[in-house]
Amino acid sequence: MGVLKDLKNLILGMGITGKHLGRHAVTIQYPEERWTMPEGSRGIVVLLSDKETGELNCTSCLLCMQACPTAAIRIDAPRGEDKKRRLISFDIDFGLCCFCGLCEEACNFCALKMAPKYEFSTLTKDELVWDMKKLQEMGRDVDYVDTRKKKKPKESVPGPAAPKADTVASPPANAESAKPEEPKPETPEQEEGNG
Amino acid sequence: MLLALMSLELVHIFRWAYGLLADTGLPALWVLLISYALLGAIMFGVLAVLALFLVWWERKIAGHIQQRFGPMRNGWHGWYQTIADAIKLLQKEDVTIDARDRFIFFWAPVVCFVAAFLAYICIPFGNGLIVADLNIGILYIMAVTTFTIIALLMAGWGSNNKYALLGGMRSAAQVVSYEVPMVASILTVIIYVGSLSMVDIVASQQSFFTWFIFRVPFGPIAFLTYITAATAEANRVPFDIPEAEQELVAGFNVEYSGMKFAMFFLAEFLNMFTVSAIAVTLFFGGWNGPWLPSWLWFLGKTLLVVLLLMLFRWTYPRLRVDQLMEFAWKFLVPVTFGNLILAALMKYLGWYW
Amino acid sequence: MPELRTEEFQINMGPHHPSTHGVCRLLLTMDGEKVVEAVPYVGYLHRAIEKICENRTYHMCIPILDRFEYVTSMSCNYVFSLAAEKLARIEVPERAEYLRVIMLELNRIASHLIFVGTTAMDLGALTPFLYGLRERELIMDLFEMTCGQRLTYNYIRIGGVSRDIPPQFVPKCREAVRIIGGKLADYEGILNENPIWLARMKGIGYADPQQAIAWGVSGPVLRASGVKYDLRRDDPYSIYDKFNFDVAVRWNGDNYDRFLVRIDEIRQSLKIISQALDGLPEGETRAKVKARFKPPAGEVYVRIENSRGEMGVYLVSDGSEKPVRVKTRGGSYNQLQFLPEIVRGRGYLIADLVAIFATFDVIMPEVDR
Numbered sequence: 001m002g003v004l005k006d007l008k009n010l011i012l013g014m015g016i017t018g019k020h021l022g023r024h025a026v027t028i029q030y031p032e033e034r035w036t037m038p039e040g041s042r043g044i045v046v047l048l049s050d051k052e053t054g055e056l057n058c059t060s061c062l063l064c065m066q067a068c069p070t071a072a073i074r075i076d077a078p079r080g081e082d083k084k085r086r087l088i089s090f091d092i093d094f095g096l097c098c099f100c101g102l103c104e105e106a107c108n109f110c111a112l113k114m115a116p117k118y119e120f121s122t123l124t125k126d127e128l129v130w131d132m133k134k135l136q137e138m139g140r141d142v143d144y145v146d147t148r149k150k151k152k153p154k155e156s157v158p159g160p161a162a163p164k165a166d167t168v169a170s171p172p173a174n175a176e177s178a179k180p181e182e183p184k185p186e187t188p189e190q191e192e193g194n195g
Numbered sequence: 196m197l198l199a200l201m202s203l204e205l206v207h208i209f210r211w212a213y214g215l216l217a218d219t220g221l222p223a224l225w226v227l228l229i230s231y232a233l234l235g236a237i238m239f240g241v242l243a244v245l246a247l248f249l250v251w252w253e254r255k256i257a258g259h260i261q262q263r264f265g266p267m268r269n270g271w272h273g274w275y276q277t278i279a280d281a282i283k284l285l286q287k288e289d290v291t292i293d294a295r296d297r298f299i300f301f302w303a304p305v306v307c308f309v310a311a312f313l314a315y316i317c318i319p320f321g322n323g324l325i326v327a328d329l330n331i332g333i334l335y336i337m338a339v340t341t342f343t344i345i346a347l348l349m350a351g352w353g354s355n356n357k358y359a360l361l362g363g364m365r366s367a368a369q370v371v372s373y374e375v376p377m378v379a380s381i382l383t384v385i386i387y388v389g390s391l392s393m394v395d396i397v398a399s400q401q402s403f404f405t406w407f408i409f410r411v412p413f414g415p416i417a418f419l420t421y422i423t424a425a426t427a428e429a430n431r432v433p434f435d436i437p438e439a440e441q442e443l444v445a446g447f448n449v450e451y452s453g454m455k456f457a458m459f460f461l462a463e464f465l466n467m468f469t470v471s472a473i474a475v476t477l478f479f480g481g482w483n484g485p486w487l488p489s490w491l492w493f494l495g496k497t498l499l500v501v502l503l504l505m506l507f508r509w510t511y512p513r514l515r516v517d518q519l520m521e522f523a524w525k526f527l528v529p530v531t532f533g534n535l536i537l538a539a540l541m542k543y544l545g546w547y548w
Numbered sequence: 549m550p551e552l553r554t555e556e557f558q559i560n561m562g563p564h565h566p567s568t569h570g571v572c573r574l575l576l577t578m579d580g581e582k583v584v585e586a587v588p589y590v591g592y593l594h595r596a597i598e599k600i601c602e603n604r605t606y607h608m609c610i611p612i613l614d615r616f617e618y619v620t621s622m623s624c625n626y627v628f629s630l631a632a633e634k635l636a637r638i639e640v641p642e643r644a645e646y647l648r649v650i651m652l653e654l655n656r657i658a659s660h661l662i663f664v665g666t667t668a669m670d671l672g673a674l675t676p677f678l679y680g681l682r683e684r685e686l687i688m689d690l691f692e693m694t695c696g697q698r699l700t701y702n703y704i705r706i707g708g709v710s711r712d713i714p715p716q717f718v719p720k721c722r723e724a725v726r727i728i729g730g731k732l733a734d735y736e737g738i739l740n741e742n743p744i745w746l747a748r749m750k751g752i753g754y755a756d757p758q759q760a761i762a763w764g765v766s767g768p769v770l771r772a773s774g775v776k777y778d779l780r781r782d783d784p785y786s787i788y789d790k791f792n793f794d795v796a797v798r799w800n801g802d803n804y805d806r807f808l809v810r811i812d813e814i815r816q817s818l819k820i821i822s823q824a825l826d827g828l829p830e831g832e833t834r835a836k837v838k839a840r841f842k843p844p845a846g847e848v849y850v851r852i853e854n855s856r857g858e859m860g861v862y863l864v865s866d867g868s869e870k871p872v873r874v875k876t877r878g879g880s881y882n883q884l885q886f887l888p889e890i891v892r893g894r895g896y897l898i899a900d901l902v903a904i905f906a907t908f909d910v911i912m913p914e915v916d917r
Contacts, residue, residue: 006743007419009741009742009743010511010742010743010744012737012741013510013511013737013738013739013742014506014507014510015737016510016734016737016738017260017506017509017510017675017738018260018506020259020260020261020262021256021259021260023259023262024262025258025259025262025263025264026262026263026682026685027262027263027264029264029267037692038689038692038693038696038714039693039714040693040694040695040696040711040714041692041696041697042695042696042697067607067608067839068608069604069608069609069611069612098611098612098614098615098700099697099700100610100611100614100700100702101696101702101710102607102608102611102702105710106839114696257674260675261674261675261678261679262678262679262682263678432672433672433744435672436899509674509675510673510675510738511672511673511742511744512668512671512672512673512739512742512744512745512748513671513672513673513744514744514747514748515747515748515897515899515900516581516897516899517897518747518748
C-alpha cells in the first residue's frame, strides 16, 4: 500500500538524521582549535629576508608588480646614478590582492612568499595596506627554501672576502658589503617552467 | 540513593506548603486565592524556564543532527544562550508601525502567549501534580489551544501588511483544518477511558501494556494521526508554510520586533511542549513508571516526543500550502474517523484489553 | 450573484532573497496565488570581468576568470587555458591532462553537492545542506593541499597545471571518493523516496526538450528532459575519450529528474576520478610557456561541459600579450532565460517557482559576469 511505503520512507529518512545524533561533530571550535594549513596554502604575501643577514631578499626587479592582476603591489624603486634600482617602498594592498599567487611564481629571488596565514582582519581599509616593514616582519617566521643562485666570490677583492649571500656570520652592518645582490639584466623572455 | 530518589515526589512539598498556608488562620477563600496565585506564579516560572530550555535544546539537537555543535560559547555548551538572546531581544527597538488597528496589533502576542499558557493548568505533571483536575480536562485543553488561531488572525490583521495578512489567514486555515483529526484521534482514546479528565486518562494506563499506543490496531494509528495533526497545530515543519523564510510571505509575525516577537516565538515552543504532553498523557501512560518519581517520568517521556518533533523538523522538506490542506481533509480526516469507528466497534464488541 | 472582479498583480521576488542563488530579481505576475509570468532582471552582480580581461595579460586573466563562476572555478581556469592553448598550438603533457581531469571532476562533484544542499534548503529540509558541505570539505581539502586555495584556485594554467600534486593527494583522493560514494546513499535516503519531497518535485516544472534546445539550454537541465547531450562525449576535449563513463539522462523533465540527474552525475564523476587516479602517468605538469605569452593572431571558441551546462570562451587575439576580446559563455544564462517559458501559464504557486528555480541550479555570477 502506498501509505505504508510512504511511512516506511519517512521513518527511513528520520533514521538517517537520527543516527547523526550520535556522531561527533565535524566542526572545530575556532579560535581555541585551529586547522593546520597545508604546505603551500596561499595566505597573505610576505617579504622574505635572508636567513643569515636578515635583510630583504628583494632586488627590486619589479617582476611581481608586473605579474599582479589587480595592481595590489606598489613598488617605488627608482634607478640611481649607477643604473641600479634602490628599493624605497614596497606596499601591498590586501584589499586589492586576490591571493592568486602569481607574484610568488614570478619572483626569482625568493623575496615573496604566500605564507599560510589568514588572520589579519582590520577595522579600516587603510590598515589593509601593508608597508615594507610590516611585510618583512610578518615574513620573519616563515620558513622557505632558498633557491637563489649563489654569488661566486669575487677573485680580485683582497682581505676579508666580500660577503657572499650564503656565508655564515657575515657582518651585516657594513653598508658597502650589505648592498643587495646585483639584479640580473631582465631578459625579455623568461621561461616559466615547472616551477 | 534510589530510595531518596523515589521519595522525591513533589506533591508532598505542595501539600506541606498548602498545610502551612492553611495554618496561618486566614479565611478559606483567602487561602484558596493565595494558593492559586502562588501556583500560577510557579507555573509561569516553570514554563518560562521550559521554553528557554526547549529553544536551547532545539538548537543543540539541530546542531548535532547536522554534525556541528550548536551554541557552545554562552556557558557550558551554551546553556544560557537563550537567556542571552532574550536579553538581546529585550534591548531591541520596538518598531512602531503604522498599524491598521493598534489595539489588535498590541494584544496579539499577549493573546498568543496566554493561550499557550492556559493549557497547562490541566496537564498532569506527576502523581497529584495537576493545578486543576477538571472533569472536562482534555476538552478544556482542546478549546484553549484554539485561542492561538485568534492570536494569529489578530497578528495578521493588525500589521498593515498584505503579506502578513496572507500568512495569518493561511496559518489560521491550517490550524483549524488540523483540529479535526486531532480531536478525532483524542476521541479514539477517550472512548476507552470513559472520562475526559486527564487524571483518569493517566490512571487507566497503570501498567506498561495498557498504554494506549500498544492497543493495536487503533492505538498506533491514533498516535500517528495525532502526532501529524499536532505538528501542524504547532506550525512546525513539514507544516510551517506560514513561517517559512524561503517563501515570499514571511509569516504573520513579520512586523513584530523585540520582545513581542519573542512572545510569539516562545509561545510556539510552549505549544510544542503542550502537544507533546498531551501525546504522552494519552498514549504513553502519562507519569506512570517504576522507581523514578512520576514527574521525572513525565518530563522524560515528553522530551522524547519533543525530540521526535524536532527530528521531523530537521529531516523533512515542507509541504506546499494546498498540499497541506489536501492532506488534512482528504487523507487525515477519513483515516481518523475510520479509526474512531473501528475503536468504537471494538469497544462495543468487547474486543480489547 | 455578480462576478467578482479579479486582476493580476505584480510581486517582486527581489535581489535580496533567502533562496540564495546569487542576486536575481524576478518580477512575478500573479493571479491570486498562481504565478502567471516570471520575468528575470539580471545585472546585479555584473563586474565587467570580460572588459577587465582585455587589459590583462593571458596569465593574469586566469585568476580573474576564476571569479566568473566561482563554484566551479577549475572549469573557468580550464576553458580559458584551452582557448589559449588552441590559439598557440601548445601541447599539454599527459600528466597535466590527467590532473586537469581529476580536478575538473572533483569540482563538478563539489558543485553538485552544493546543488543538493541548496535545493533541499529551499524546500525546507535544512539538513542535507550541511551534509553536502561536509562532503565538499573533503574535496576542498584536496584542493587546498594541491594549489593552496579552497575556492578560487588559479591552478589550471596555460600549458598545464601550476603545481604538481603532493604525495598524500592520491590516497586522500581515493579516500574522499570512497566516502562520498557512501554518503550518496544518505542523501537518497533522506530525500529521494521521501513522500513530501516527491510531492514537491515530481511532475512540477516540466521542460520540453525541443523548447530547451531552442533556448540553448545545456547541461543537467537538458539531460533531464531526455536529450542525451554531453560535451564530454559528443565533442570530447582533454582526455575524456579515454575514460569509461555513462552520460546521466532522465526522461521526465520535471524537477525530480533534474535532481536525480545530478546525483547520477556525481556517481559518474567518481568513476572518472577513480580511473584517472589509476592511470596517472609520471611526467611534467606544465609545458614551457613564456611569462610574456603572446599567441598568434586569431580567434577561437572552445567549450567544455561544466556542471551547469556548456561553458565556453571565445578568444580573439591580435598577437600581443593582452587578448583583444574574451567572451565568456555560461550555461546559467540560458537556463535563466528558459525559466519564464516553463512557468508561464502553468498555474504554479510561488513555492513551486522556488523549487523550479532551485533545480535549474542557476549561479548568478555566471549570468552577470
